[in-house]
Amino acid sequence: MFTGIIETLGTVTHLEKDGGNLHLSISSSLSSELKVDQSVAHNGVCLTVVKIQDDQYTVTAVEETLLKTTLNGLKEGEPINLERAMILGSRLDGHIVQGHVDTTAVCSRVEEKDGSWYFTFTYDLQPHHITIEKGSITVDGVSLTVVNSEKNSFSVAIIPYTYENTRFKQYSKGSRVNLEFDVIGKYVAKLVANSQ
Incomplete structure:
Protein backbone atom coordinates (compact mmCIF):
# COMPACT_ATOMS: atom_id res chain seq x y z
CA MET A 1 0.00 0.00 0.00
CA PHE A 2 1.10 3.53 -0.80
CA THR A 3 -0.11 7.05 -0.07
CA GLY A 4 0.53 8.80 -3.38
CA ILE A 5 3.04 11.18 -1.79
CA ILE A 6 6.12 11.01 -4.04
CA GLU A 7 9.34 10.72 -2.04
CA THR A 8 11.79 11.54 -4.81
CA LEU A 9 12.45 11.46 -8.52
CA GLY A 10 14.73 8.68 -9.72
CA THR A 11 16.41 8.34 -13.11
CA VAL A 12 16.02 5.37 -15.43
CA THR A 13 19.61 4.24 -16.10
CA HIS A 14 19.09 0.98 -18.01
CA LEU A 15 16.25 -0.92 -19.68
CA GLU A 16 16.62 -4.58 -20.61
CA LYS A 17 14.02 -6.73 -22.37
CA ASP A 18 13.87 -10.36 -21.22
CA GLY A 19 11.19 -12.27 -23.12
CA GLY A 20 7.93 -10.51 -22.26
CA ASN A 21 9.48 -8.85 -19.20
CA LEU A 22 11.34 -5.56 -18.81
CA HIS A 23 14.11 -5.04 -16.23
CA LEU A 24 14.37 -1.40 -15.15
CA SER A 25 17.46 -0.08 -13.41
CA ILE A 26 16.90 3.11 -11.44
CA SER A 27 19.39 5.54 -9.90
CA SER A 28 17.92 7.10 -6.77
CA SER A 29 18.77 8.66 -3.42
CA LEU A 30 16.54 5.93 -1.92
CA SER A 31 18.63 3.04 -3.28
CA SER A 32 20.80 2.62 -0.18
CA GLU A 33 17.69 2.37 2.01
CA LEU A 34 16.01 -0.35 -0.06
CA LYS A 35 16.25 -4.10 0.26
CA VAL A 36 15.62 -6.94 -2.17
CA ASP A 37 11.93 -8.01 -2.13
CA GLN A 38 10.73 -4.53 -1.13
CA SER A 39 7.82 -2.90 -2.99
CA VAL A 40 8.37 0.51 -4.60
CA ALA A 41 5.87 2.47 -6.71
CA HIS A 42 7.32 3.65 -10.05
CA ASN A 43 5.06 6.25 -11.71
CA GLY A 44 2.34 4.62 -9.61
CA VAL A 45 3.19 1.02 -10.54
CA CYS A 46 4.08 -1.29 -7.65
CA LEU A 47 7.22 -3.28 -8.55
CA THR A 48 9.51 -5.50 -6.45
CA VAL A 49 13.20 -4.72 -5.99
CA VAL A 50 15.23 -7.67 -7.33
CA LYS A 51 18.78 -6.25 -7.21
CA ILE A 52 20.66 -3.39 -5.51
CA GLN A 53 24.10 -2.13 -6.47
CA ASP A 54 25.59 1.14 -5.20
CA ASP A 55 23.10 3.97 -5.91
CA GLN A 56 21.06 1.86 -8.34
CA TYR A 57 18.47 -0.85 -8.00
CA THR A 58 16.58 -3.06 -10.45
CA VAL A 59 12.91 -4.02 -10.69
CA THR A 60 11.11 -6.22 -13.20
CA ALA A 61 7.83 -5.46 -14.95
CA VAL A 62 6.00 -8.46 -16.44
CA GLU A 63 4.17 -8.37 -19.77
CA GLU A 64 0.75 -7.81 -18.14
CA THR A 65 2.09 -4.70 -16.40
CA LEU A 66 3.70 -3.41 -19.60
CA LEU A 67 0.42 -3.80 -21.51
CA LYS A 68 -1.60 -1.79 -18.96
CA THR A 69 0.83 0.99 -18.00
CA THR A 70 3.18 3.51 -19.54
CA LEU A 71 6.32 1.69 -18.36
CA ASN A 72 6.95 0.23 -21.82
CA GLY A 73 7.42 3.79 -23.11
CA LEU A 74 10.16 4.76 -20.63
CA LYS A 75 13.55 5.81 -21.97
CA GLU A 76 16.98 5.77 -20.38
CA GLY A 77 17.74 9.09 -18.69
CA GLU A 78 14.05 9.80 -18.04
CA PRO A 79 12.87 10.84 -14.54
CA ILE A 80 10.50 8.53 -12.66
CA ASN A 81 8.26 9.18 -9.62
CA LEU A 82 9.22 6.98 -6.65
CA GLU A 83 7.45 6.08 -3.42
CA ARG A 84 8.21 3.31 -0.95
CA ALA A 85 5.35 1.41 0.66
CA MET A 86 3.63 3.18 3.54
CA ILE A 87 4.54 2.41 7.15
CA LEU A 88 1.54 1.31 9.22
CA GLY A 89 1.02 3.75 12.06
CA SER A 90 2.29 6.83 10.20
CA ARG A 91 0.16 9.72 8.98
CA LEU A 92 -1.65 9.04 5.72
CA ASP A 93 -0.89 12.31 3.93
CA GLY A 94 -2.34 11.29 0.55
CA HIS A 95 -4.96 8.57 0.13
CA ILE A 96 -4.96 4.76 0.00
CA VAL A 97 -3.09 3.77 -3.15
CA GLN A 98 -2.52 0.14 -4.15
CA GLY A 99 0.06 0.64 -6.89
CA HIS A 100 -2.21 -1.29 -9.29
CA VAL A 101 -2.74 0.87 -12.36
CA ASP A 102 -6.27 0.75 -13.78
Missing part, protein backbone atom coordinates in the same frame (compact mmCIF):
# COMPACT_ATOMS: atom_id res chain seq x y z
CA THR A 103 -5.61 2.39 -17.13
CA THR A 104 -3.58 5.04 -18.89
CA ALA A 105 -4.73 8.54 -19.81
CA VAL A 106 -3.62 11.30 -22.15
CA CYS A 107 -2.98 14.86 -21.06
CA SER A 108 -5.41 16.92 -23.11
CA ARG A 109 -4.71 20.36 -21.66
CA VAL A 110 -2.19 22.24 -19.50
CA GLU A 111 -3.12 25.67 -18.18
CA GLU A 112 -0.95 27.90 -15.99
CA LYS A 113 -2.97 29.86 -13.43
CA ASP A 114 -1.09 32.53 -11.47
CA GLY A 115 1.45 30.27 -9.77
CA SER A 116 -0.27 26.91 -10.14
CA TRP A 117 -1.18 24.63 -13.05
CA TYR A 118 -4.33 22.83 -14.18
CA PHE A 119 -3.81 19.56 -16.03
CA THR A 120 -6.71 17.83 -17.78
CA PHE A 121 -6.55 14.11 -18.57
CA THR A 122 -8.80 12.00 -20.83
CA TYR A 123 -9.21 8.23 -20.50
CA ASP A 124 -11.24 5.38 -22.04
CA LEU A 125 -14.63 5.13 -20.39
CA GLN A 126 -15.26 1.89 -18.48
CA PRO A 127 -17.93 1.26 -15.81
CA HIS A 128 -15.36 1.10 -12.99
CA HIS A 129 -13.32 4.10 -14.25
CA ILE A 130 -15.03 6.87 -12.33
CA THR A 131 -14.03 10.12 -10.72
CA ILE A 132 -16.05 12.43 -8.51
CA GLU A 133 -15.61 16.12 -7.79
CA LYS A 134 -13.14 16.55 -4.90
CA GLY A 135 -12.50 12.80 -4.87
CA SER A 136 -9.07 11.18 -5.03
CA ILE A 137 -7.16 10.09 -8.13
CA THR A 138 -3.59 8.89 -8.60
CA VAL A 139 -1.69 10.19 -11.66
CA ASP A 140 1.69 8.48 -12.21
CA GLY A 141 1.66 7.66 -8.50
CA VAL A 142 0.81 11.20 -7.30
CA SER A 143 -2.20 11.47 -4.97
CA LEU A 144 -4.40 14.32 -6.21
CA THR A 145 -7.85 15.84 -5.78
CA VAL A 146 -10.19 15.75 -8.78
CA VAL A 147 -11.61 19.00 -10.15
CA ASN A 148 -13.92 19.27 -13.17
CA SER A 149 -14.96 15.61 -13.09
CA GLU A 150 -16.48 14.64 -16.46
CA LYS A 151 -17.63 11.36 -18.03
CA ASN A 152 -14.16 10.32 -19.26
CA SER A 153 -11.94 13.20 -18.18
CA PHE A 154 -10.95 15.22 -15.14
CA SER A 155 -8.59 17.98 -14.14
CA VAL A 156 -6.20 18.39 -11.23
CA ALA A 157 -4.67 21.55 -9.77
CA ILE A 158 -0.93 21.32 -9.19
CA ILE A 159 0.93 23.47 -6.65
CA PRO A 160 4.51 24.59 -7.36
CA TYR A 161 6.03 22.02 -4.94
CA THR A 162 4.36 19.10 -6.75
CA TYR A 163 5.20 20.60 -10.14
CA GLU A 164 8.92 20.86 -9.28
CA ASN A 165 9.30 17.56 -7.37
CA THR A 166 7.41 15.12 -9.62
CA ARG A 167 7.16 14.37 -13.32
CA PHE A 168 4.43 17.01 -13.78
CA LYS A 169 6.93 19.54 -15.13
CA GLN A 170 7.60 17.11 -18.03
CA TYR A 171 3.94 16.75 -19.05
CA SER A 172 2.47 18.52 -22.05
CA LYS A 173 -0.55 17.97 -24.27
CA GLY A 174 -0.35 14.37 -25.53
CA SER A 175 1.70 12.97 -22.60
CA ARG A 176 0.55 9.53 -21.42
CA VAL A 177 0.21 8.80 -17.70
CA ASN A 178 -0.84 5.94 -15.43
CA LEU A 179 -4.14 6.26 -13.54
CA GLU A 180 -5.29 4.49 -10.42
CA PHE A 181 -8.87 5.34 -9.49
CA ASP A 182 -9.94 5.56 -5.87
CA VAL A 183 -10.16 2.03 -4.41
CA ILE A 184 -13.35 2.77 -2.45
CA GLY A 185 -15.02 4.15 -5.59
CA LYS A 186 -14.06 1.01 -7.52
CA TYR A 187 -15.66 -1.25 -4.90
CA VAL A 188 -18.85 0.85 -4.84
CA ALA A 189 -19.04 0.77 -8.66
CA LYS A 190 -18.66 -3.02 -8.64
CA LEU A 191 -21.32 -3.47 -5.95
CA VAL A 192 -23.76 -1.26 -7.84
CA ALA A 193 -23.10 -3.09 -11.12
CA ASN A 194 -23.58 -6.49 -9.46
CA SER A 195 -26.87 -5.48 -7.83
CA GLN A 196 -28.56 -4.57 -11.11
